[in-house]
Amino acid sequence: NAGVTQTPKFQVLKTGQSMTLQCAQDMNHEYMSWYRQDPGMGLRLIHYSVGAGITDQGEVPNGYNVSRSTTEDFPLRLLSAAPSQTSVYFCASSRADRGYEQYFGPGTRLTVT
Amino acid sequence: QQPVQSPQAVILREGEDAVINCSSSKALYSVHWYRQKHGEAPVFLMILLKGGEQKGHEKISASFNEKKQQSSLYLTASQLSYSGTYFCGTEGSNDYKLSFGAGTTVTVRA
Numbered sequence: 001n002a003g004v005t006q007t008p009k010f011q012v013l014k015t016g017q018s019m020t021l022q023c024a025q026d027m028n029h030e031y032m033s034w035y036r037q038d039p040g041m042g043l044r045l046i047h048y049s050v051g052a053g054i055t056d057q058g059e060v061p062n063g064y065n066v067s068r069s070t071t072e073d074f075p076l077r078l079l080s081a082a083p084s085q086t087s088v089y090f091c092a093s094s095r096a097d098r099g100y101e102q103y104f105g106p107g108t109r110l111t112v113t
Numbered sequence: 114q115q116p117v118q119s120p121q122a123v124i125l126r127e128g129e130d131a132v133i134n135c136s137s138s139k140a141l142y143s144v145h146w147y148r149q150k151h152g153e154a155p156v157f158l159m160i161l162l163k164g165g166e167q168k169g170h171e172k173i174s175a176s177f178n179e180k181k182q183q184s185s186l187y188l189t190a191s192q193l194s195y196s197g198t199y200f201c202g203t204e205g206s207n208d209y210k211l212s213f214g215a216g217t218t219v220t221v222r223a
Contacts, residue, residue, distance in 0.1 A: 031209075043200060044115070045210055045211065045212055045213075059210075101160065102202070103157075104154035104156075105154060
C-alpha cells in the first residue's frame with residue numbers, strides 16, 4: 001500500500017493564480033481531510049469529508065474548495081492564490097469518521113509570491 | 114475550535130520525564146496524540162476515547178479526563194528519539210472535526 005500520497009511536493013504560485021493540490025489514499029478510508037500548517041499555529045483544518053459526495057468546512061475554509069467524487073481522491077483547490085496561503089498542506093485519511101488513527105500524507109509546501 | 118496545549122516547549126536530558134497538557138472548551142469524544150519530526154508528516158502515537166478505551170503503542174502513555182475535557186501525555190525516561198513537536202487533536206462529541214493544538218516542541222539532549 002502506498003498509503004496517503006500528495007502531489008506536488010513543492011509549488012510556487014503567483015498571486016491570483018489557481019491550482020489544485022492532489023491527495024489520494026489506497027486504504028479504502030471513508031474519512032479524509034486537509035490541514036494547513038504554519039509556524040506556531042499547529043495544524044488547522046481546512047475541509048473534510050466523511051465519504052464520497054460529502055464534504056464540510058473546517059476551521060479555515062476561506063479561499064479553498066474541495067470535492068469528493070471517489071473514495072480514493074480528495075483534491076484541494078485554491079481559487080485565487082494569496083500570499084497568506086503560503087503554508088505546508090497536509091492531507092490525512094482514517095478508517096471512519098471518529099475515533100481512528102489519522103494517516104498523513106508527506107505534505108505539499110506552497111509558496112505564493 | 115482548537116485545543117490549548119502547554120507548555121509550548123520543553124528541554125530534557127535523556128532519562129528525564131515530562132508532561133504535556135491539552136485542554137478543550139467543548140465536550141470531547143476522543144483525544145489524539147501525534148509527534149512530528151522536522152520536515153516530516155505527523156505520526157500517530159495514541160488515541161484516548163470517551164469511556165476509557167485507549168489505543169496506542171510505544172513507551173509513551175496518556176490520560177484523558179472527560180469531565181474536565183483535558184488530556185495529558187507522559188514522556189517517561191525520555192530518549193533522544195523522543196525529540197520533536199507533539200500535537201494533541203480533539204474530536205467533539207457532536208461533530209466530526211479533528212482539531213489540533215499549536216504543538217509542544219520537545220528537545221531531548223544527551
